[in-house]
Amino acid sequence: MDLFDKCQSFHRARELMEAGMYPYFRAIGDHDCTSATVGGRRVVMVGSNNYLGLTHDARVVEAAKEATSRFGTSCTGSRFLNGTLELHEELEERLARFMNMEASCVFSTGFMVNLGVLSALVGKSDVILCDRENHASIIDGCRLAFGQTRKFRHDDMDDLERLLRDCPDSAGKLIVVDGVFSMNGTITDLPSVVRLARKYGARVMVDDAHGIGMIGPSGRGTLDHFGMLGDPDSGVDLVMGTFSKSLASIGGFIAGSANVVNFIKHHARALIFSASPTPANTAAAMAALQIIEEEPWRVETLNRIVTHVRCTLNDMGYDTMGSETAIVPVLIGSDEDTFAFWKMLDDRGIFANPVVAPGTPAGKGLIRTSYMASHTDDEIARVLAVFSELRAVREAPALALAGGA
Numbered sequence: 001m002d003l004f005d006k007c008q009s010f011h012r013a014r015e016l017m018e019a020g021m022y023p024y025f026r027a028i029g030d031h032d033c034t035s036a037t038v039g040g041r042r043v044v045m046v047g048s049n050n051y052l053g054l055t056h057d058a059r060v061v062e063a064a065k066e067a068t069s070r071f072g073t074s075c076t077g078s079r080f081l082n083g084t085l086e087l088h089e090e091l092e093e094r095l096a097r098f099m100n101m102e103a104s105c106v107f108s109t110g111f112m113v114n115l116g117v118l119s120a121l122v123g124k125s126d127v128i129l130c131d132r133e134n135h136a137s138i139i140d141g142c143r144l145a146f147g148q149t150r151k152f153r154h155d156d157m158d159d160l161e162r163l164l165r166d167c168p169d170s171a172g173k174l175i176v177v178d179g180v181f182s183m184n185g186t187i188t189d190l191p192s193v194v195r196l197a198r199k200y201g202a203r204v205m206v207d208d209a210h211g212i213g214m215i216g217p218s219g220r221g222t223l224d225h226f227g228m229l230g231d232p233d234s235g236v237d238l239v240m241g242t243f244s245k246s247l248a249s250i251g252g253f254i255a256g257s258a259n260v261v262n263f264i265k266h267h268a269r270a271l272i273f274s275a276s277p278t279p280a281n282t283a284a285a286m287a288a289l290q291i292i293e294e295e296p297w298r299v300e301t302l303n304r305i306v307t308h309v310r311c312t313l314n315d316m317g318y319d320t321m322g323s324e325t326a327i328v329p330v331l332i333g334s335d336e337d338t339f340a341f342w343k344m345l346d347d348r349g350i351f352a353n354p355v356v357a358p359g360t361p362a363g364k365g366l367i368r369t370s371y372m373a374s375h376t377d378d379e380i381a382r383v384l385a386v387f388s389e390l391r392a393v394r395e396a397p398a399l400a401l402a403g404g405a
């Protein structure tokens with residue numbers, strides 16, 4: 001058998017392209033944060049993770065330019081050897097303070113944080129307890145780790161307890177959860193996770209890629225949301241974050257106690273054997289962090305916008321799947337219906353993302369919309385008007401597949 005046989009018989013993407021319903025790898029011409037030009041047409045962007053709209057903030061852009069002028073375009077090496085700038089260390093100190101943890105370590109992407117941390121910490125005799133709907137980078141981190149992974153049903157504390165009870169006493173245990181689930185926009189039941197962790201002697205890691213800069217009174221994420229941030233005894237041992245969402249850059253970090261972060265720094269292969277974040281990315285994330293600290297009204301504005309969107313979509317009869325955050329999914333169903341609905345949005349100048357299996361359970365395809373503090377009232381009104389118009393078509397998606405849109 002030829003290794004490439006699977007590539008010759010992979011037709012799904014081409015079929016969707018031929019049907020004019022291929023929603024991936026869309027090239028964006030220009031971009032002003034809340035709107036963009038795609039295929040020569042102007043679209044309203046409700047498909048990004050730029051929750052605070054800081055990618056185009058003049059202070060963030062200027063910080064990236066200045067860092068490039070000062071340090072060059074790349075560090076050309078890993079944090080471990082020649083790739084650590086004072087800038088990286090300053091950002092680590094500020095992130096640790098922001099998350100009220102002793103220390104943090106900056107990686108080149110959030111994906112690499114999860115790969116590096118899980119494989120560094122979880123040895124042969126250890127067990128990871130992983131929510132089934134955790135992000136792909138956690139799932140892959142679990143695959144890389146030498147210990148066993150046991151998955152519990154999404155946000156199901158009884159199932160988590162059952163798995164904890166079955167763990168051997170001798171095993172080191174790590175419960176890993178997303179703070180905000182990236183597809184349905186719900187918030188994990190962190191207080192219950194911590195309660196079970198205490199009962200069974202497990203450690204807790206929260207991936208707060210989406211939560212940081214999005215939820216909590218001061219935008220510090222899931223711990224902030226539950227009032228656990230200022231508590232030195234919160235029971236959360238590690239918080240992972242990314243710069244690729246509210247922090248308007250690319251890169252990621254892990255925050256925790258000084259000795260655990262130090263261990264990770266010396267054992268995480270995704271950190272040690274890969275080049276460090278560029279000066280521009282590091283400086284941009286630091287500038288965005290400062291804005292989040294100084295301008296908490298941005299998180300309030302975001303919450304006002306998403307509350308309005310969610311309530312309006314619910315009133316129209318859409319199922320927003322219990323979302324509590326700036327990620328507002330709309331449940332559609334089959335893959336075909338989901339792609340057809342996406343196409344109708346796209347035709348009407350709305351950039352949103354279709355998500356089908358394996359990103360969702362089979363038959364539970366959804367349109368993932370997400371909002372920014374910088375969206376204008378007019379843009380939000382336009383998005384809602386299109387959803388309102390499509391409500392009727394939603395009842396008969398086959399119409400759309402047949403070109404009825």
Ligand SMILES: Cc1ncc(COP(=O)(O)O)c(C=O)c1O
Pocket residue numbers: 109110111112114135137178182207209210242243244250251252
């Ligand atoms: C929950 C979660 N964790 C981790 C990541 C990876 O982050 P990054 O984009 O920095 O690699 C993402 C990105 O989509 C995410 O949604």
